[in-house]
Amino acid sequence: MIIKGKVWKFKDNIDTDVIIPARYLNTSDPKELALHCMEDYDSEFVKKMNQGDIIVAGRNFGCGSSREHAPIALKAAGISCIIAPSFGRIFFRNAINIGLLIFESEEAAEQCSQGDILEIDSTQGIIKNLTKYKIYKTNLLPEFIQKVISLGGLRKYVKEELKRREKNV
Amino acid sequence: MGKTIVEKILSAHTDTENFKIGDIIKARVDFTFANDITAPIALKYFKESGARQVFDKKRVGLIPDHFAPNKDIKSAEQCKLLKEFAQEYEIEHYFEIGKMGIEHALLPEKGLVLPGEVIVGADSHTDTSGALGAFAIGVGSTDFAAVIALGEIWLKVPPTIKFIYSGKLNKWVSGKDLILYTISKIGVDGANYKVMEFSGEVIKGLSMDNRFTICNMAIEAGAKTGIIEPDEITLKYLKGRAKRPYQIYKSDIDAHYEKIIEIDVSKIEPQVAFPHLPENAKPISKAKGIKIDQSIIGSCTNGRIEDLRIAAEILKGKQVHLEVRLIIIPATQDVYLQALREGLIDIFISSGAAVSTPTCGPCLGGYMGILAKGERAISTTNRNFVGRMGHPESEVYLASPALAAASAILGRIAGPEEVK
Numbered sequence: 001m002i003i004k005g006k007v008w009k010f011k012d013n014i015d016t017d018v019i020i021p022a023r024y025l026n027t028s029d030p031k032e033l034a035l036h037c038m039e040d041y042d043s044e045f046v047k048k049m050n051q052g053d054i055i056v057a058g059r060n061f062g063c064g065s066s067r068e069h070a071p072i073a074l075k076a077a078g079i080s081c082i083i084a085p086s087f088g089r090i091f092f093r094n095a096i097n098i099g100l101l102i103f104e105s106e107e108a109a110e111q112c113s114q115g116d117i118l119e120i121d122s123t124q125g126i127i128k129n130l131t132k133y134k135i136y137k138t139n140l141l142p143e144f145i146q147k148v149i150s151l152g153g154l155r156k157y158v159k160e161e162l163k164r165r166e167k168n169v
Numbered sequence: 170m171g172k173t174i175v176e177k178i179l180s181a182h183t184d185t186e187n188f189k190i191g192d193i194i195k196a197r198v199d200f201t202f203a204n205d206i207t208a209p210i211a212l213k214y215f216k217e218s219g220a221r222q223v224f225d226k227k228r229v230g231l232i233p234d235h236f237a238p239n240k241d242i243k244s245a246e247q248c249k250l251l252k253e254f255a256q257e258y259e260i261e262h263y264f265e266i267g268k269m270g271i272e273h274a275l276l277p278e279k280g281l282v283l284p285g286e287v288i289v290g291a292d293s294h295t296d297t298s299g300a301l302g303a304f305a306i307g308v309g310s311t312d313f314a315a316v317i318a319l320g321e322i323w324l325k326v327p328p329t330i331k332f333i334y335s336g337k338l339n340k341w342v343s344g345k346d347l348i349l350y351t352i353s354k355i356g357v358d359g360a361n362y363k364v365m366e367f368s369g370e371v372i373k374g375l376s377m378d379n380r381f382t383i384c385n386m387a388i389e390a391g392a393k394t395g396i397i398e399p400d401e402i403t404l405k406y407l408k409g410r411a412k413r414p415y416q417i418y419k420s421d422i423d424a425h426y427e428k429i430i431e432i433d434v435s436k437i438e439p440q441v442a443f444p445h446l447p448e449n450a451k452p453i454s455k456a457k458g459i460k461i462d463q464s465i466i467g468s469c470t471n472g473r474i475e476d477l478r479i480a481a482e483i484l485k486g487k488q489v490h491l492e493v494r495l496i497i498i499p500a501t502q503d504v505y506l507q508a509l510r511e512g513l514i515d516i517f518i519s520s521g522a523a524v525s526t527p528t529c530g531p532c533l534g535g536y537m538g539i540l541a542k543g544e545r546a547i548s549t550t551n552r553n554f555v556g557r558m559g560h561p562e563s564e565v566y567l568a569s570p571a572l573a574a575a576s577a578i579l580g581r582i583a584g585p586e587e588v589k
Contacts, residue, residue, distance in 0.1 A: 013357055013446060017554040021561075026236055026243035026536045040561040060275045060358035062553060063391060065533070066293040068210055089393055090393055093527035094309035125559040133193050144323060158218045158315045 003080045003101070003121045004130075005052040009114040012058030014041070016070040016091060019062065025069055030076035051078035054120070056112045058084065062091025069076040071095040081089040083118055083127065085109045097146055103127065108136040171401040171421025173329045174398055175364050177303040178418055182287045199286035199413075201316045202230030202262070204272055204529075205237055207291035210310035212254045216315055223258050224320030230254050230281060232272040235529045240456045240536040250476045257443045270501025271517065273297035273469035274384065277377075278501055282411030284399045285418050289316050292497050294469045294551065295394075296387045300380035301407070302399035302417065306420050308389060327393045329364040330355075331420075334371035336435035337521040343479070344379030345471060345549065345569040347371070348386040349440040351432065353450035361391030366420065370432050372397060377406040377444040378444075378475040385470045386551050389447040439584055441547070443565035445555045453572060453584045463494045464577035465558075466570050467525075468532045471549035472500025474507050476570040481513040483574040489521035490580030496538045497575075498525045522577070534558050540565075548578045 011075075020092040023104070026034045038045040046094045055061075055074070061084040062070060074082070085106040095102045101122050108127050112118065125138040141149070148157050172180070179188070181269060182196040203211055208231055215223075223229050231251045236244035246396065257261035269275065273294050276282045282298040288296070288305035291313035298305035308322070316322050333353060342439045352359070364432045372380065380397050387395030397403075398419045408416075409481035428517035466472070466480050478500060497517050499505035505527065508514050517524050531538030533551040540546055540559030546566065566582060575585040 015552075015554045017533070017557050021556050022206075022535055025206045025533075025535075026241060026247060028247075040556040060361060060391060064293065064554060065311050066207060066291060068207065068311060072210075086358060086361055087345065088391065090307055090309055093312060097309065097311035097315075125561060135463045142193045142325070148323075154311050154315050155214055155218065156212075158220075158318050161319055162219050 003052065003120045003122060005054040005080050005118060006050065007054055007056045007112050007114060007116040007118060008049060010057040012054060012062065013060045013063055015064035016062055016067050017064055018072040019082055020067065020073040022092070025067060028069060030072050031089035033069050033073035034076035037077040037078065046077055049078065052080045052163045053078065055079055055082045056109055057082065057084050057086070061087050066090045068098065071098055075100045083094050083108050083112070096148060098155040099149065103138045105136050105138045122140045170253035171423035171427055173366065173424040173426065174302065174418045174420045175304055175327070175329055175398055178287065179326060180415070181285070186324050190326050193324050194326060195577070196287050196324050197319045197321050198289050198316050200228050200230065200282055201289045201313060202232060202272060202276065203291035203310070203313045203569055204235050205233040205244065205251060206235045207310045207313060209247045209250045211291060211314040212250055214311060214314035218314065218318050220318040223260065223317045226259050227261050229260050229317055230276060231260055232264050232269055232275060233266065234254060234269055234271050235525065235533065236535050237269070237528060238266045238526060254350050258451055268502060271469045271472060271474065271529055272474055274500035274504065277301060277381065278410070278503055280407065281414040283407070283411055283413060283415035284403065285416035288324050289313070293388045294370045294385050296392065297381050297385040297469055298398040299384040299387065299394045300377065301403055302397060304394060304396065308393050311561050325362070328365050330360055330428045330430060331368060331426040333369040333429065333431045334367070335372065335431065335433050336368050336433045338371060338434050339438060341439050341571045342434065342437055343569045343571065346437060346440045347434065348383045349442050349447065349450040349567060350437050352386065352390045355390055355450045356474055357389060357446050358391040360387065363392055365390065365392045365395045367395060367397050373400060376475060377402060378473040381473065382470055386447065389551060437565055437570055439569060441572065441582060442553055444553050444564040444566065447551065447553060447567060456582050459566065460545065461493060461547050461576055461580040461581060462544040463496070463538060463540065464573045465496050465498070465531050465538055465548040465550060466573045467498030467500060468550040469500060470551045472498055472504065472571050475535065476505050476549065477504065477508045477513050480570045480574040481516040483571060484520040484522065484578065485516050485587060485589060487520055487578045489577045493577050494526060494538070495522040495577035495582050497522050498530065498537070499527055501527055531558055547573050547582055549573050
């Protein structure tokens with residue numbers, strides 16, 4: 001899959017409380033969550049960003065709580081992909097599980113600037129910075145995770161696994 | 170070469186032989202649970218998965234604790250989903266209000282998380298149970314849905330960092346101070362994707378309550394989990410509680426660690442983590458005098474009986490500062506009852522504190538102690554992120570129950586020795 005979008009830069013250690021404050025966790029409706037995405041960091045973020053835009057962040061993006069509402073809010077707001085040198089580990093799992101693209105790349109995180117246009121080949125893990133004429137390669141994800149992503153998330157995997165087990169009984 | 174405790178636990182829970190660090194394995198899960206924030210999404214996904222029943226009715230826990238007792242209509246709807254699901258799928262460990270507690274305090278207390286087990290909780294502070302020598306990891310909702318359907322989880326085998334604590338603890342230095350100090354040394358991503366194994370003579374001398382506090386905050390250094398080898402203190406705690414037989418694992422002397430970090434505790438003062446990251450810990454001597462509006466004693470980090478005993482020791486015969494709200498939240502019903510029987514609740518209320526039924530409430534800015542714009546709290550909770558306890562322009566300072574109690578009396582961040 002090829003994704004193209006504009007970069008929004010974020011600093012190190014963006015936590016899930018900032019991505020979606022707990023005061024909105026009395027719902028899990030993606031549309032409602034999307035309205036408040038990043039609100040405590042930049043109250044205008046959701047209004048300013050466009051569908052398909054890309055977040056390029058510093059280290060440890062998504063640290064903190066296990067709330068899946070965080071990647072859900074980002075995805076529902078229209079963020080197509082997140083690039084950072086590292087992620088909070090639960091956020092990393094959650095993003096993969098719900099089918100929100102994320103890539104670990106120190107180089108891309110360092111060199112991409114606010115407003116740059118990126119084109120990402122998600123299957124190959126190749127990030128092209130069309131503004132700066134640069135190409136960054138990311139490490140391919142382990143086979144099992146690729147399988148989960150290619151199925152469209154962990155929910156599809158669970159369905160297949162349940163069917164497989166039923167046949168084997 | 171020898172193995173770490175985590176490698177041994179994972180070996181016992183997977184069919185993959187000779188796995189290496191970084192390999193993806195599937196591990197069987199001994200107990201799994203979720204709360205009123207993480208469960209609603211998961212239960213919906215579970216129902217859509219085609220699963221007819223959960224993998225084991227005795228090994229699933231549903232605990233309304235975050236916005237419970239229900240704080241508003243939407244929260245009530247979420248909690249109702251847990252109850253209905255528990256009825257429909259005959260979940261044995263659903264904890265209704267009046268019997269519940271904050272999940273990470275409740276489950277060890279009820280003997281539902283045990284040494285040598287793989288525990289998966291849909292909450293980041295699941296690592297708390299690592300204090301019992303379990304491999305306990307926090308996940309999100311989709312993972313929880315998968316675990317209750319399949320009884321297993323995919324995992325990347327993590328490397329381990331070993332922390333060895335030695336020396337004599339100074340007065341008022343608790344598990345909370347040790348973990349805040351440790352996080353300040355390695356940073357909020359210092360153990361990202363890794364296990365923190367806490368060891369050494371100091372850890373061996375700590376009570377279970379202090380050990381739970383330490384493992385609870387491993388996630389604040391990014392860790393996959395924290396773990397402490399079971400010993401006599403662990404076994405004594407489990408006696409009469411454990412609901413299943415369990416296996417004790419210990420790390421081999423020649424186990425491989427990614428790093429070994431030695432910490433001399435004799436240099437450590439009580440710690441205060443400044444806004445807005447848990448890594449911003451400073452010794453109390455450099456934190457004194459900051460005016461506070463609120464003090465919270467409670468949460469999965471510090472809401473256990475020993476925490477309340479320490480708070481009572483300092484509050485006894487004293488009055489909470491006129492301009493401070495001191496809110497004390499026992500983590501479970503059993504802790505609450507024990508505190509009542511020991512006369513601690515009397516001390517708290519006589520001092521001008523408010524005592525609440527168990528809830529995560531203010532820790533994550535849910536309710537029961539939200540901060541207004543510009544307000545400041547000292548809190549025994551685990552996170553001080555922007556907006557964590559209320560308004561984005563409020564501030565949270567993390568500390569031990571001793572400091573939270575002393576500060577509540579003096580109206581400013583203070584150590585217990587300042588209370589006259």
